[in-house]
Amino acid sequence: MPSPHAPLPEAAAPAGRRRLTPQVRMAQILDAALAEFSERGYAATTMDDIARRSGLSKGGLYAHFASKDAIFEAMLHRALAPPEWQESPAPPVHADTRTFARWLVDRLYAGLLHRPDAVVTLRLLAAERGRVKELLDLWERNVVLPNVAMLGDLLRAHVAHHGLPDGVLVREPWLVVSLVTHVLLTQMILGREPAVGLEHMRESHVALMCELLDPRARLAQAK
Amino acid sequence: MPSPHAPLPEAAAPAGRRRLTPQVRMAQILDAALAEFSERGYAATTMDDIARRSGLSKGGLYAHFASKDAIFEAMLHRALAPPEWQESPAPPVHADTRTFARWLVDRLYAGLLHRPDAVVTLRLLAAERGRVKELLDLWERNVVLPNVAMLGDLLRAHVAHHGLPDGVLVREPWLVVSLVTHVLLTQMILGREPAVGLEHMRESHVALMCELLDPRARLAQAK
Amino acid sequence: MPSPHAPLPEAAAPAGRRRLTPQVRMAQILDAALAEFSERGYAATTMDDIARRSGLSKGGLYAHFASKDAIFEAMLHRALAPPEWQESPAPPVHADTRTFARWLVDRLYAGLLHRPDAVVTLRLLAAERGRVKELLDLWERNVVLPNVAMLGDLLRAHVAHHGLPDGVLVREPWLVVSLVTHVLLTQMILGREPAVGLEHMRESHVALMCELLDPRARLAQAK
Amino acid sequence: MPSPHAPLPEAAAPAGRRRLTPQVRMAQILDAALAEFSERGYAATTMDDIARRSGLSKGGLYAHFASKDAIFEAMLHRALAPPEWQESPAPPVHADTRTFARWLVDRLYAGLLHRPDAVVTLRLLAAERGRVKELLDLWERNVVLPNVAMLGDLLRAHVAHHGLPDGVLVREPWLVVSLVTHVLLTQMILGREPAVGLEHMRESHVALMCELLDPRARLAQAK
DNA sequence: TATGAATGAGGCTTCATTCAT
DNA sequence: AATGAATGAAGCCTCATTCAT
Numbered sequence: 001m002p003s004p005h006a007p008l009p010e011a012a013a014p015a016g017r018r019r020l021t022p023q024v025r026m027a028q029i030l031d032a033a034l035a036e037f038s039e040r041g042y043a044a045t046t047m048d049d050i051a052r053r054s055g056l057s058k059g060g061l062y063a064h065f066a067s068k069d070a071i072f073e074a075m076l077h078r079a080l081a082p083p084e085w086q087e088s089p090a091p092p093v094h095a096d097t098r099t100f101a102r103w104l105v106d107r108l109y110a111g112l113l114h115r116p117d118a119v120v121t122l123r124l125l126a127a128e129r130g131r132v133k134e135l136l137d138l139w140e141r142n143v144v145l146p147n148v149a150m151l152g153d154l155l156r157a158h159v160a161h162h163g164l165p166d167g168v169l170v171r172e173p174w175l176v177v178s179l180v181t182h183v184l185l186t187q188m189i190l191g192r193e194p195a196v197g198l199e200h201m202r203e204s205h206v207a208l209m210c211e212l213l214d215p216r217a218r219l220a221q222a223k
Numbered sequence: 224m225p226s227p228h229a230p231l232p233e234a235a236a237p238a239g240r241r242r243l244t245p246q247v248r249m250a251q252i253l254d255a256a257l258a259e260f261s262e263r264g265y266a267a268t269t270m271d272d273i274a275r276r277s278g279l280s281k282g283g284l285y286a287h288f289a290s291k292d293a294i295f296e297a298m299l300h301r302a303l304a305p306p307e308w309q310e311s312p313a314p315p316v317h318a319d320t321r322t323f324a325r326w327l328v329d330r331l332y333a334g335l336l337h338r339p340d341a342v343v344t345l346r347l348l349a350a351e352r353g354r355v356k357e358l359l360d361l362w363e364r365n366v367v368l369p370n371v372a373m374l375g376d377l378l379r380a381h382v383a384h385h386g387l388p389d390g391v392l393v394r395e396p397w398l399v400v401s402l403v404t405h406v407l408l409t410q411m412i413l414g415r416e417p418a419v420g421l422e423h424m425r426e427s428h429v430a431l432m433c434e435l436l437d438p439r440a441r442l443a444q445a446k
Numbered sequence: 447m448p449s450p451h452a453p454l455p456e457a458a459a460p461a462g463r464r465r466l467t468p469q470v471r472m473a474q475i476l477d478a479a480l481a482e483f484s485e486r487g488y489a490a491t492t493m494d495d496i497a498r499r500s501g502l503s504k505g506g507l508y509a510h511f512a513s514k515d516a517i518f519e520a521m522l523h524r525a526l527a528p529p530e531w532q533e534s535p536a537p538p539v540h541a542d543t544r545t546f547a548r549w550l551v552d553r554l555y556a557g558l559l560h561r562p563d564a565v566v567t568l569r570l571l572a573a574e575r576g577r578v579k580e581l582l583d584l585w586e587r588n589v590v591l592p593n594v595a596m597l598g599d600l601l602r603a604h605v606a607h608h609g610l611p612d613g614v615l616v617r618e619p620w621l622v623v624s625l626v627t628h629v630l631l632t633q634m635i636l637g638r639e640p641a642v643g644l645e646h647m648r649e650s651h652v653a654l655m656c657e658l659l660d661p662r663a664r665l666a667q668a669k
Numbered sequence: 670m671p672s673p674h675a676p677l678p679e680a681a682a683p684a685g686r687r688r689l690t691p692q693v694r695m696a697q698i699l700d701a702a703l704a705e706f707s708e709r710g711y712a713a714t715t716m717d718d719i720a721r722r723s724g725l726s727k728g729g730l731y732a733h734f735a736s737k738d739a740i741f742e743a744m745l746h747r748a749l750a751p752p753e754w755q756e757s758p759a760p761p762v763h764a765d766t767r768t769f770a771r772w773l774v775d776r777l778y779a780g781l782l783h784r785p786d787a788v789v790t791l792r793l794l795a796a797e798r799g800r801v802k803e804l805l806d807l808w809e810r811n812v813v814l815p816n817v818a819m820l821g822d823l824l825r826a827h828v829a830h831h832g833l834p835d836g837v838l839v840r841e842p843w844l845v846v847s848l849v850t851h852v853l854l855t856q857m858i859l860g861r862e863p864a865v866g867l868e869h870m871r872e873s874h875v876a877l878m879c880e881l882l883d884p885r886a887r888l889a890q891a892k
Numbered sequence: 893t894a895t896g897a898a899t900g901a902g903g904c905t906t907c908a909t910t911c912a913t
Numbered sequence: 914a915a916t917g918a919a920t921g922a923a924g925c926c927t928c929a930t931t932c933a934t
Contacts, residue, residue, distance in 0.1 A: 025893090041350055043266035046928060057895050059931085064893090068929065126411045127264055127350030136413055165445040168430040174417070175431060178405035182397065185404045188349045190359055194397070207391045208398060212431070215438035222388040242912060242918055269903060282906080283919050291904065465897055465933055487796055489712035492924060505927080506898050514925070572857045573710055573796030582859055611891040614876045620851065620863070621877060627854045628847035634795045636805055640843070653837045654844060658877070661884035668834040694914090715907060726916050728910085733914090737908065 026064050026074075028054045033075040038120035042072055042128050069131075076132060079121045080139045082146075093157045097217070100158050101209035104151070105202055108180045113198065119187045126188065148174050159213065169212045179205050249287050249297075251277045256298040261343035265295055265351045292354075299355060302344045303362045305369075316380045320440070323381050324432035327374075328425055331403045336421065342410045349411065371397050382436065392435045402428050472510050472520075474500045479521040484566035488518055488574045515577075522578060525567045526585045528592075539603045543663070546604050547655035550597070551648055554626045559644065565633045572634065594620050605659065615658045625651050695733050695743075697723045702744040707789040711741055711797045738800075745801060748790045749808045751815075762826045766886070769827050770878035773820070774871055777849045782867065788856045795857065817843050828882065838881045848874050 020028075032054035036045045047068055051058045065071045092103050112118050125136060152173035159170050169175055183201060186194045194201060211218050243251075255276035259268045270291055274281040288294045315326050335341050348359060375396035382393050392398055406424060409417045417424060434441050466474075478499035482491045493514055497504045511517045538549050558564050571582060598619035605616050615621055629647060632640045640647060657664050701722035705714045716737055720727045734740045761772050781787050794805060821842035828839050838844055852870060855863045863870060880887050 022893095039353070041264055041266060043264060047930085048928080058929090059896060060894050062930075122408075122412060123349050123352075126346050129346075129412065129414050130262065133414075140413060165442065167434055167441070168427055172419075172427045174405065174419075175402070175427060179398070179401055181404040181408045182401035185345075185408060189345060189352065190363060191352050191356075196395075196397075204391055204395045204398060208435070211390055211435055211438070215434070215441055218390070218438055219388060219442070245918085248918085270905085271903085280920050281904090282921065285905070286918050468897085471897085485799065487710055487712060489710055493926085494924085503899050504925090505900065508926070509897050568854075568858060569795050569798075572792050575792075575858065575860050576708070579860075586859060611888065613880055613887070614873055618865075618873045620865075621848070621873060624851035625844070625847055627850040628843065631791075631850045631854055635791060635798065636809060637798050642841075642843075650837055650841045650844060654881070657836055657884070658880055661880070661887055664836070664884055665834065665888070691914095716909085717907080727908090728917060729915050731909075731915095 022064065025054075025056075029056070029061060029064060029071065030075045030078055033071045034079065034117065034120065037072060037075065038124050041124075042131065072128075072131070073135070076121070076124070076135055079117060080135065080143065082143050091154055093154055094161050097158070097162065097164070097210055097214045098206065101206045101213065104154070104176065105179075105205045105209065108177065109198075109202060112180055113183050113187070119184065122184065123188050148177060151176055155213075162214075164214055165216070167212055167215075169209070176209070179208065245287060248277075248279070252279070252284060252287060252294060253298045253301055256294045257302065257340065257343065260295060260298065261347055264347075265291075265354065295351070296355070296358070299344070299347070299358055302340060303358065303366065305366050314377055316377060317384050320381070320385065320387070320433050320437045321429065324429045324436065327377070327399065328402075328428045328432065331400070332421070332425060335403055336406055336410070342407065345407065346411050371400060374399055378436075385437075387437055388439070390435055390438075392432070399432070402431065468510060471500075471502070475502070475507060475510060475517060476521045476524055479517045480525065480563065480566065483518060483521065484570055487570075488514075488577065518574070519578070519581070522567070522570070522581055525563060526581065526589065528589045537600055539600060540607050543604070543608065543610070543656055543660045544652065547652045547659065550600065550622065551625075551651045551655065554623070555644075555648060558626055559629050559633070565630065568630065569634050594623060597622055601659075608660075610660055611662075613658055613661075615655070622655070625654065691733065694723075694725075698725070698730060698733060698740065699744045699747055702740045703748065703786065703789065706741060706744065707793050710793075711800065741797075741800070742804070745790070745793070745804055748786060749804065749812065751812045760823055762823060763830055766827070766831065766833070766879055766883045767875065770875045770882065773823070773845065774849075774874045774878065777846065778867075778871060781849055782852050782856070788853065791853065792857050817846060820845055824882075831883075833883055834885070836881055836884075838878070845878070848877065 029050065032050050033045075036049045036053055039045075040049070047058050047061055050071065051061050054061075061071070065074065092099055095103075125132065129136065152170070155170045155173055155176070158164075159166070183194060183198070186192070252273065255273050256268075259272045259276060262268070263272070270281050270284060273294065274284055277284075284294070288297065315322055318326075348355065352359065375393075378393045378396055378399070381387075382389070406417060406421070409415075475496065478496050479491075482495045482499055485491070486495070493504050493507060496517065497507055500507075507517070511520065538545055541549075571578065575582065598616075601616045601619055601622070604610075605612070629640060629644070632638075698719065701719050702714075705718045705722055708714075709718070716727050716730055719740065720730050723730075730740070734743065761768055764772075794801065798805065821839070824839045824842055824845070827833075828835070852863060852867070855861070
């Protein structure tokens with residue numbers, strides 16, 4: 001496929017123009033749309049931008065989507081689809097607290113911070129909030145709340161199994177999520193990881209969770 | 224939304240050509256700009272929107288600002304100016320931990336969550352990040368980092384005064400900020416307070432800080 | 447005014463969306479541009495004027511030219527392209543002086559005064575001089591100077607062949623050009639031919655050249 | 670008077686604001702107008718340009734002229750006013766031909782080429798021809814034609830006095846004007862003197878006139 | 893399906909002119 | 914007389930969308 005920027009020598013056009021299946025084309029378009037929308041926002045992104053990045057002409061987009069808005073919506077629908085949790089191994093609820101905390105933190109980082117699309121999508125959601133109200137509600141109901149609930153179940157199970165003292169963290173599992181949102185916000189706004197480094201932050205988060213879940217161990221250690 | 228910068232009731236603007244001092248006009252324009260930009264984003268906001276809301280004709284804006292971009296930048300400059308910390312009373316470093324924690328949390332909530340402009344501005348920063356890179360760096364250096372540093376000083380002072388055990392929170396004061404960013408993100412993206420309510424969240428935050436700062440009290444209480 | 451570049455009768459443009467090849471469209475646009483620019487000047491000509499005259503919508507122009515300025519420049523480039531001298535018959539250098547002089551004057555008149563575009567273009571060049579400096583230099587180097595040089599060659603050849611006395615005209619061939627610029631200026635400024643009439647002026651020019659080239663014949667005649 | 674570009678420190682404003690007589694002010698404005706209009710043309714010149722150059726505010730212009738067009742017209746009226754010929758010394762009609770020719774050429778150069786305003790004004794006339802039709806007619810009747818007529822008188826007187834042979838130049842005095850228009854056109858379009866230099870051209874013009882007026886002298890000299 | 897010329901609405905900006913001061 | 918904020922009408926240009934090919 002000739003790059004859209006090349007002056008395209010007429011003779012170089014291959015005999016058979018690439019004809020892709022609609023599914024592949026639409027995926028290409030949505031990829032391009034995510035990249036472009038997240039770089040410039042909805043209003044500042046033109047159909048030409050998307051067309052160019054997906055290797056199509058402007059008019060060609062309309063063979064697959066009815067409008068710019070339709071592309072945007074389809075793109076977000078795909079990006080906000082609930083991730084597959086099933087394939088993950090069983091959570092080490094019965095392991096020692098440090099192992100358990102590290103596993104939890106790793107899950108959160110993997111789901112939110114290590115996926116480039118996640119930050120990009122959140123940025124778009126914040127920017128175009130007015131355009132996608134109902135999609136946001138859907139996402140909260142289907143993705144956010146269930147995940148927080150599951151988090152609570154895991155925490156309760158771990159505390160019960162080890163006979164750890166009660167604490168806010170167990171009663172308010174969203175506080176765990178709260179921890180990583182700092183990194184998220186930094187990336188959303190400053191566009192880069194916090195200065196201290198992701199690895200350092202993860203260690204701090206694990207340590208914090210350990211202190212909260214097992215204060216006795218901390219006091220014993222502090223002696 | 225009553226902007227904190229505009230003491231003028233908008234309803235008082237009468238018809239007819241009214242000449243105001245540039246200072247007043249510019250403040251009006253920036254107020255209008257903040258409101259409009261944060262509703263629709265930079266690209267989707269028109270000069271007509273801003274003009275209408277500031278009670279001016281479209282052309283009239285150009286007597287005060289050279290371009291749409293100049294308005295945007297001036298607006299953010301004003302919004303990101305370091306707030307006045309001096310007027311606040313002395314932090315109760317020597318008070319008991321709960322009082323100290325509540326004071327800290329209150330400060331954070333007051334500075335970030337209870338000001339309507341703060342969320343709105345953060346949303347704009349996330350959306351138009353590419354447009355205001357250098358402003359963001361400035362803001363981080365002049366506002367964010369100093370505040371985090373001051374937070375660390377306060378925490379260390381409190382812990383030292385009361386002979387509390389060492390912990391992550393003291394070593395990594397940004398974790399405290401981390402707590403409220405969850406609310407911030409929720410407001411940025413969902414456009415409303417978390418379902419559990421701000422008051423409830425504040426209590427949880429205070430409790431969490433107490434647990435982290437004074438684990439002995441928690442264990443004693445848990446008996 | 448039928449442009450020499452547009453073989454298309456303008457009246458044939460029907461309503462409805464008509465797609466033409468870019469070459470044809472661009473020629474139409476440049477024709478329209480020349481007509482409009484020369485009527486009102488660059489600044490006072492609107493894209494709507496050009497669009498209307500080329501049978502296109504305003505936006506349509508931008509499918510072919512990036513800006514008003516690009517149209518202007520392309521139009522002048524075309525207008526200032528060196529004319530085709532090759533097709534003309536061999537200059538009658540060896541004929542008698544009157545025939546030779548008449549041939550030279552005819553060439554100048556044909557090249558400068560009888561082409562409606564020439565005056566119009568010169569007017570534009572004078573008016574928008576600041577906008578097209580480098581184009582002017584190019585034109586002088588590629589068109590004006592070579593033509594003056596060729597003029598000198600012809601004059602020298604004629605004088606040598608007939609054994610005529612030396613004179614300023616042969617040493618300074620630009621004086622020949624000088625003769626017709628009066629008409630040019632009149633047309634540029636007054637917008638019409640001089641009151642005495644083009645035909646009369648041509649006769650005067652021929653006579654003047656004869657007097658200068660062959661003073662002996664004049665004196666013989668004057669007796 | 671504070672420069673319009675300076676940020677004007679309020680306190681620095683001198684006690685008495687300069688109040689000029691209307692005549693002086695209007696002359697200043699017309700000077701500024703000529704300079705600005707000739708640099709950019711009518712449409713591209715703004716009232717602000719003129720105001721700035723005449724040391725006035727935009728609104729101030731309207732205290733003296735009713736509109737932009739009124740300024741333009743007044744400026745041209747002043748520029749096209751017939752020059753004062755009376756003060757010049759008597760033409761050396763009875764001197765030898767070379768002296769007479771040089772005097773004539775000098776007059777033309779002084780009147781047209783050595784006055785910077787003349788070229789500038791002609792450029793404006795060519796550019797804004799449509800705007801000033803009737804002014805142009807007036808100028809032709811009152812300035813151009815009388816001067817050409819006077820030229821004819823002088824030539825006839827000189828030829829008669831010296832018994833020189835009849836020739837086109839005497840019958841068609843506009844041919845003399847024709848000579849200098851080449852320089853005029855060059856300056857109008859290329860914005861600079863011809864490459865060969867003004868002095869050289871003047872000598873050539875004088876020589877040409879001598880050849881035309883007195884062919885016998887030329888032939889005698891050529892022997 | 894795909895292309896890209898074409899449309900038309902609308903956005904940013906300029907500027908002649910007005911007018912309160 | 915003079916200032917300069919303010920208006921309103923264009924003007925240049927962009928872009929989502931349509932449609933002939």
